[in-house]
Amino acid sequence: MALSEIGGSIMKHDKRYLLNYWQYLKRHRFLLGVALALIPLLSFFNLAQPYLVKKAIDDAILVGDLPLLQIITMLFGCCVLFDFLSRTLQVFLFQYIGQKTVQDIRADLFQHVLNLSARYYDRTPLGVVTSRLTSDIESLNESFASGLVTLLADLLTLIGIIVVMFLLSPKLTLITILILPPMVVVVNFFRIKLRAAFEMIRTTLGKMNGYIQEQFQGVSVLQLFQQEQHSIKRFKRLNQTYKQSTLSSVSYDAMLYSLIDSLNSILIAVVIWYGWGQYQADFVTLGVLVAFVDYIHRFFTPLKEISTKFAILQHALASLDKIFSTFDIQDYVRSGKQRLVSFEGNVTFDNVSFAYKGFEDKVVLSDVSFSLKKGDLLALVGPTGSGKTTVLRLLSKLYDGYTGTITLDSYDLATLDLADTRRSIAVVNQETTLFSNSIAFNITLGNSAISSDAMVEAAKQVAIHEFIMSLPGGYDYCLEKGNQSLSAGQAQLISFARALASDSPVILLDEATASVDSVAEEAIQKGLDVLLAQKTAIVVAHRLSTVQHADIILAFNEGKVIECGNHKTLIKQAGFYANLFNMQFAGI
Ligand SMILES: Nc1ncnc2c1ncn2[C@@H]1O[C@H](COP(=O)(O)OP(=O)(O)OP(=O)(O)O)[C@@H](O)[C@H]1O
Ligand SMILES: [Mg+2]
Known part of the structure; x- marks a missing residue:
């Protein structure tokens, strides 16, 4: 029967997850106790009603005992009233406990998922993350408030009805x-x-x-x-x-x-x-017959609902699985214990090799080595898919699992505190990300350590200040749908300003000016020269006009460094870089 199957699915189920759920539920154990205690009380008030009708017929109406009939009528009224009150209280309590519990689980899950590594997001569609946090959690609540608990109440009522009926006839x-x-x-x-x-x-x-x-x-x-x-x-x-x-x-x-x-x-x-x-x-008496008809009716009502409740419960068990197995995912980038204090901006890659997890056969970086002093500008060039972005990802600790050593000053990156590292390295990604919030928020990301002067200064450096001031409300102008109200170049410049506004000693720019026209790019370049002189910068650029001033240029192909030097030496070498450069500027 359905109930034994529910038992079966619970047994088959990972019991750990039920325990995890219980950890949240038990925070409200007092209210839970009250609500559960109401179940037998409710069954009692429910079952007493037909019995009182029987009493009224047999002991009062048929023998003409009016005072007894009045007492029974009052008792019947009390039963209906208590039935109503305890049912209302019970529904409210279960809903309250359910909602509080899902609120806690949702907040914890949001925090947990937010801290998972880029690897998790590589393999998980965004829709899955959304449904974990919304519909899955909601169905867990449904199961609690209207599934399991009412099933228990129904079961108790069914048993109660059979017992009372048996006593009657x-x-x-x-x-x-x-x-x-x-x-x-x-x-x-x-x-x-x-x-x-x-x-x-x-x-x-x-x-x-x-x-x-x-x-x-x-x-x-x-x-x-x-x-x-x-x-x-x-x-x-x-x-x-x-x-x-x-x-x-x-x-x-x-x-x-x-x-x-x-x-x-x-x-x-x-x-x-x-x-x-x-x-x-x-x-049997006439009263028993009447009561029986009523009891049979009450016996069938919960049976009608059982299949629906069973489906809800099945669905909820599946959601329980999905939610708590997400908590089990511990795909974090490991944070080291070493604090990064007074970081100057020296960066070294020493024979770094790397393959993405799940794609171990494909070596993305192979023995990459370079060394940057404070204030150096390194440019990475190379065909699409050659590993440039991956270099930046490893440095900003988005992925771990490489071989070789990456050092910041004299510290091994693997041993460094994650938050310290991220604070010291500002990144402009290849894809711009803006949030539905003010321009000011999009530059500072709510970091109160960034003063509004620093914010404006950064916007000026990337030549976006005037455009921002032309918007209604200036820096308070709200981007309604992320990037939609800005051009690709404007959006890119705002994320560029975001990286400059933080006073991190290292800055990584992945095609940061790819969507900006050449004239604007040159203006930005001039503004940046002063600023970048203070910082260690790694820039990835397909447009070679931006990389000519770099102290070191690394040319990548299939994850390997095939050329290394500055613009002059590489042009002299007449190899890959020189070829690329000549191709781009052939028409000029
Ligand atoms: N998250 C990922 N999971 C698995 N493989 C990846 C992932 N990201 C990149 N790759 C692979 O790693 C290789 C290097 O990618 P990367 O993004 O570093 O290239 P790139 O040089 O930045 O290219 P582009 O100039 O097109 O931006 C590519 O072959 C790509 O298919
Ligand atoms: Mg890239």
Whole structure:
């Protein structure tokens, strides 16, 4: 039967996760205790009502005892009132505990996921992270508030009803119980069908959500390449499957409900027919017959819900798994214990080799070595996919697991404190990221150590100050949808200013000026010369005009350094760099 299967799935389930969930629930154990204590009380008030009706008929109405009838009526009224009050309190308490618990879990999960390494995000779609933090947690709450607890309450009520009925009339109870085996078969049949339909609904909904997200993220590409019809066709197919699975779940549900209702009516008819004979023979009273009809009705009500509750619980157990297994992911970049104090800005790579996890066969960096003194400007050039960005990622501790040694001053990067390292290295990524917040926030990222003077100064250095001042509200201008209201170049310059505003001794620029026109780039270059003289900088640039002033230029190919020197020496070598340079400036 359904309940034993629920037990089975809980047993099969990773019990650790239930324990983890309990750690959160038990913070509210007092309220939980009160709410649980209300369950038997509720069952009692519920079961007492038909019994009082029986008493009223047999002991008061049939013998004309009016004072007793008044007392029973009052008792009945009290039962209804307490039933109502304790039910309301119980629902409120379970919802309150459930909501508090999911609030705590959600906050912890957000913090946990936020600290996971780039490796985790490489292999996890963003939609998965979102659903862990929203729908999965919500379904956990549903299971708690309306799944497990009400199932317990239903079970208790069913047992209670059978016990009371047995006390009233064992024979009539036996007839009622006889209906149970066919009922189990019916409920079980529909439960299996319903579960399959629910599963189908969930998978289709997941697919549909993913599809909608992807289509609208790339809506302008679809429009430009006139692929709307194709997109609509695929959407219609998903929509059709969704409709079909929803319809089949609704029809199974309806059939189950009406079948149970019919069984309920048949049973009542049988009980009245058989009970009438018993009444004639004086084995049962009229009150017992009336109470039986009521009890049978109350017996069937929870049975109708059991399959739905079972589905909720199954879903919740799956969510429990997903949520707490995410907590199990400990994919952090290891932080060392060594504090980085008074870092000057000397950086060395010594025979560094690296492959991304999961792609161990593909060596991305192979024996890379270079040495930078404070204030040096290193330029990385090379074809796409040659490993330039990877060098910057290793230095900023986004990934670990390399061989060889990277040192900052005299400290081994692997032994250094993560936060200290990140504080000392400012990065402008290849993809710009802006947040839906003010321009000021986007430059400082809420770091109160950056004064507004420093912020403005940084914006001036990258020649974006005037543009910002032209916006309504200037630095307080709110970017509504991340980057959408700015041009690619403006967005890039803001993230450039972000890196300059922090007073880190090392700055890494990955194609930082790729989206900026050549005139602006030259202006920025001039402004930066002074500033970068104070800092150690590594720049990646496809446009070679920006790298000519570099102290060292490393040319990469397939993860290997194939040339090393400054502009003059490399041009003289007439190798890869010189070739690249001549190609770019051939037309000039
Ligand atoms: N997160 C990742 N997981 C697995 N492989 C990766 C990952 N990021 C990059 N790679 C691979 O590592 C190699 C080097 O990538 P990298 O981004 O360092 O190149 P790049 O020189 O910066 O190229 P581009 O000029 O196009 O920015 C590429 O072949 C790429 O496929
Ligand atoms: Mg790159």
